[in-house]
Amino acid sequence: MNDEPSSNFSDRKMTSGAQRILTQIRRRAAENKEDRPPLYEWLVQELLGEENRATEVLDLPTSTLGALQNHYSSDFSASEPFIFFEWQLTLLRHADRYAILSSVEAVTGTEHLLMSAMELDASTREVFAEHGVQLEDLVEKIALPDLEIGIDLEDEIQVKPAGAGVVDEPTLFRILDASANRCREGMRVVEDFVRFGLNESFLSRELKELRHLVTETLRHLSQEKWVTCRDTLNDVGTTTSTPSEAYRGTPVDVLRASMKRIEEALRSLEEYSKLIDADLSQRFEQSRYRFYTIEKAIETNFNSRERLKNRRLYLLVTAEDCRYGLETTVRDSIAKGVDIVQLREKRRTDRELLEMAKEVREWTYEQDALFIMNDRPDLAAACHADGVHLGQDDLSVGDARKIVGSQMLVGISTHNIEQAREAIYAGADYLGVGPTFPSQTKEFTDFAGLDFLSEVAAETNLPWFAIGGIDLSNLGLVFEAGAARIAVSATICAAPDPRGRARELASRLFTNAEKNVKM
Ligand SMILES: Cc1ncc(COP(=O)(O)OP(=O)(O)O)c(N)n1
Numbered sequence: 001m002n003d004e005p006s007s008n009f010s011d012r013k014m015t016s017g018a019q020r021i022l023t024q025i026r027r028r029a030a031e032n033k034e035d036r037p038p039l040y041e042w043l044v045q046e047l048l049g050e051e052n053r054a055t056e057v058l059d060l061p062t063s064t065l066g067a068l069q070n071h072y073s074s075d076f077s078a079s080e081p082f083i084f085f086e087w088q089l090t091l092l093r094h095a096d097r098y099a100i101l102s103s104v105e106a107v108t109g110t111e112h113l114l115m116s117a118m119e120l121d122a123s124t125r126e127v128f129a130e131h132g133v134q135l136e137d138l139v140e141k142i143a144l145p146d147l148e149i150g151i152d153l154e155d156e157i158q159v160k161p162a163g164a165g166v167v168d169e170p171t172l173f174r175i176l177d178a179s180a181n182r183c184r185e186g187m188r189v190v191e192d193f194v195r196f197g198l199n200e201s202f203l204s205r206e207l208k209e210l211r212h213l214v215t216e217t218l219r220h221l222s223q224e225k226w227v228t229c230r231d232t233l234n235d236v237g238t239t240t241s242t243p244s245e246a247y248r249g250t251p252v253d254v255l256r257a258s259m260k261r262i263e264e265a266l267r268s269l270e271e272y273s274k275l276i277d278a279d280l281s282q283r284f285e286q287s288r289y290r291f292y293t294i295e296k297a298i299e300t301n302f303n304s305r306e307r308l309k310n311r312r313l314y315l316l317v318t319a320e321d322c323r324y325g326l327e328t329t330v331r332d333s334i335a336k337g338v339d340i341v342q343l344r345e346k347r348r349t350d351r352e353l354l355e356m357a358k359e360v361r362e363w364t365y366e367q368d369a370l371f372i373m374n375d376r377p378d379l380a381a382a383c384h385a386d387g388v389h390l391g392q393d394d395l396s397v398g399d400a401r402k403i404v405g406s407q408m409l410v411g412i413s414t415h416n417i418e419q420a421r422e423a424i425y426a427g428a429d430y431l432g433v434g435p436t437f438p439s440q441t442k443e444f445t446d447f448a449g450l451d452f453l454s455e456v457a458a459e460t461n462l463p464w465f466a467i468g469g470i471d472l473s474n475l476g477l478v479f480e481a482g483a484a485r486i487a488v489s490a491t492i493c494a495a496p497d498p499r500g501r502a503r504e505l506a507s508r509l510f511t512n513a514e515k516n517v518k519m
């Protein structure tokens with residue numbers, strides 16, 4: 001039985017079976033060429049289906065049910081004039097009342113819709129009476145001790161939807177039309193920023209895809225009626241504007257205002273389309289959440305670009321791999337051009353690790369280098385690091401952010417383009433991109449290689465660091481593949497002259513950056 005309680009339809013508690021049937025009727029009404037569809041006949045036809053609670057709970061004798069199904073299997077011609085939207089509100093108001101008075105959970109089901117149809121429509125009542133079924137009998141079956149039948153429901157505030165009668169169908173269409181336009185226009189503005197301002201191909205593709213998805217969802221609503229209902233000249237909203245609407249200081253202000261508009265418009269589409277079609281409303285809701293994710297990725301993108309601007313040489317340190325010890329290596333290499341230091345220790349107790357992390361924090365702070373903790377968001381938070389680096393098997397960005405908060409940098413290791421896209425979408429601040437070449441520091445069996453660097457270069461301008469076996473001998477190839485930043489370990493830590501090696505790498509990165517606009 002498809003009658004599980006659900007709360008999606010217009011904030012009512014309604015079974016999914018009842019929702020489905022109302023959605024079907026709405027679709028049929030929208031497709032109907034005549035403007036007077038036989039809504040009650042269609043409704044009762046659906047309600048008498050085998051799968052519904054209406055036939056089970058109301059316990060209609062099999063022969064009566066068969067005869068009624070037979071009656072309702074014929075084609076019906078147009079009946080009284082109906083506006084679907086108002087018809088549905090009245091029907092639901094009456095059905096809700098039956099639901100409220102029949103159980104404490106008050107979940108409106110197909111049985112309540114059927115009773116409501118009998119109460120509101122004389123011809124349905126007559127057809128059922130001809131087959132020996134009276135509304136009063138059904139009322140008794142669902143045990144409603146104090147219910148009066150046929151009373152004026154206008155006075156029953158608790159079941160009357162707020163605003164019924166104020167928002168008629170044309171008004172609803174005008175609201176949807178305005179929200180759809182706001183949403184599409186806002187999306188264009190954001191897309192332009194991401195495409196031309198940020199130069200982000202992956203995120204602009206995501207936005208375009210989302211815009212098409214929303215357009216596709218809108219296509220399922222009866223948009224042809226919207227334009228007829230459009231009344232721009234008399235729309236009070238076209239003339240009211242706040243001072244903040246007129247003022248946009250920077251392109252980022254334009255971007256942020258548009259992102260808010262999109263979210264509001266999607267919310268409006270989601271809420272008002274609930275009155276028409278629960279499925280479509282859910283699709284708008286999903287689009288809204290998808291947009292929040294993209295918004296977060298856009299915000300992260302330009303914040304991290306700013307924070308990592310001009311930081312191109314990233315050093316991973318493990319004490320036992322440092323020819324001259326940890327402190328000398330860290331201090332000397334920063335002095336000669338390393339901008340970021342990551343503590344990467346795999347065989348320490350937590351206590352030892354935190355002690356080391358606090359020292360590296362101190363040394364990096366003194367020379368204005370960033371300090372990143374490998375693998376451990378908890379220790380990153382405990383030693384006030386600038387960030388944490390996570391691999392594909394470490395915590396996710398979202399979970400790490402619960403520990404380190406929104407301000408700390410979160411970097412992600414990526415080994416193929418899908419992982420890189422996923423990391424951007426998840427709101428990573430930077431990417432590790434590799435392994436490029438065989439490494440002395442970590443063993444690999446597969447290499448993403450130079451092609452992967454080129455793929456990432458074409459896809460994003462989020463700061464990313466080529467990593468894995470990079471040294472002075474292959475740096476030219478790394479630049480040719482499009483990298484502007486590198487992360488290294490052995491080439492500095494194990495070098496006979498770590499200072500000289502750091503200086504040389506930093507200088508080549510600087511010269512490359514002068515040629516290559518990516519910062
Ligand atoms: C800058 C940077 N990029 C990649 C890595 C590798 O991280 P992960 O895959 O988690 O492997 P381990 O370093 O933890 O062995 C990194 N650490 N830093």
Ligand SMILES: Cc1nc(C(=O)O)sc1CCOP(=O)(O)O
Pocket residue numbers: 316413414432433434435436438439440441442467468469470487488489490491
């Ligand atoms: C720890 C690590 N992760 C990599 C990855 O590709 O994810 S490469 C790597 C080792 C980096 O050190 P070196 O410069 O000595 O090769």
Ligand SMILES: [Mg+2]
Pocket residue numbers: 374375389390391394
């Ligand atoms: Mg790791």
